[in-house]
Amino acid sequence: MSAIGADELGALIRAMAERVASEREALNRLDAALGDGDHGTSINAAFAEAVAAIDALEQPSPSAVWLATAKALMNRMGGASGAIFGSFFLKGVANLRDIDRVSHNRMAGLLVSGLDSVKARGKARVGDKTMVDALAPAVAAFGAAADFGAAWAAAATAARAGAESTREMTAKLGRAKFLGERAIGHTDPGATTIALMFEAAHDWWKENKA
Ligand code: ADP
Ligand code: MG
Numbered sequence: 001m002s003a004i005g006a007d008e009l010g011a012l013i014r015a016m017a018e019r020v021a022s023e024r025e026a027l028n029r030l031d032a033a034l035g036d037g038d039h040g041t042s043i044n045a046a047f048a049e050a051v052a053a054i055d056a057l058e059q060p061s062p063s064a065v066w067l068a069t070a071k072a073l074m075n076r077m078g079g080a081s082g083a084i085f086g087s088f089f090l091k092g093v094a095n096l097r098d099i100d101r102v103s104h105n106r107m108a109g110l111l112v113s114g115l116d117s118v119k120a121r122g123k124a125r126v127g128d129k130t131m132v133d134a135l136a137p138a139v140a141a142f143g144a145a146a147d148f149g150a151a152w153a154a155a156a157t158a159a160r161a162g163a164e165s166t167r168e169m170t171a172k173l174g175r176a177k178f179l180g181e182r183a184i185g186h187t188d189p190g191a192t193t194i195a196l197m198f199e200a201a202h203d204w205w206k207e208n209k210a
Contacts, residue, residue, distance in 0.1 A: 003101035017047035019200035063096035091117035131190035134162035
């Protein structure tokens with residue numbers, strides 16, 4: 001499978017939405033330990049709105065799907081983290097302009113520009129105990145793979161390992177930084193969401209495209 005269209009991109013977003021929905025309470029519990037306990041609820045509401053917006057598109061194109069997702073995350077999640085999650089998708093829209101079919105290479109470039117945008121907006125680096133700890137290794141693994149199938153698999157594994165790595169970290173940013181050493185032992189919820197997103201994409205690919 002060398003390239004995917006708007007239908008497949010929409011299906012990938014739907015798979016991510018279903019995964020964060022089923023993990024909503026677990027994500028809230030992670031955020032209760034490190035922040036204010038709302039992460040599962042807010043990411044779930046945002047992804048549900050993204051799916052509804054994609055379903056309502058009259059002329060689905062890859063860029064329209066990505067833009068609808070960006071807007072839902074920005075508008076529905078709110079707060080600093082909504083802007084950061086949203087900027088990941090918003091930055092990628094430019095990589096999809098006037099494109100009907102998305103190759104693995106283009107998707108890899110889109111993920112890189114999304115990561116750059118997240119880093120620029122949130123100022124987080126790997127090791128700061130944020131979503132960047134899962135996203136950065138996932139994006140690198142995706143780009144290093146030869147095709148979509150291998151890329152989703154490698155990215156999912158890397159994202160989960162990155163999310164797990166946050167457990168032993170103290171936080172330099174976000175609400176968790178106020179906990180100091182007490183943040184150690186708790187996995188970052190945003191990084192866990194990134195792992196769930198890539199795992200959902202990988203599972204969808206295995207079931208539908210492999
Ligand atoms: P809020 O902190 O506004 O309640 P959420 O609970 O939805 O937002 O999301 C918290 C997640 O946001 C954290 O687990 C972390 O991964 C991510 N995050 C917080 N600050 C930053 C930042 N500056 N850069 C990147 N990600 C961040
Ligand atoms: Mg929160």
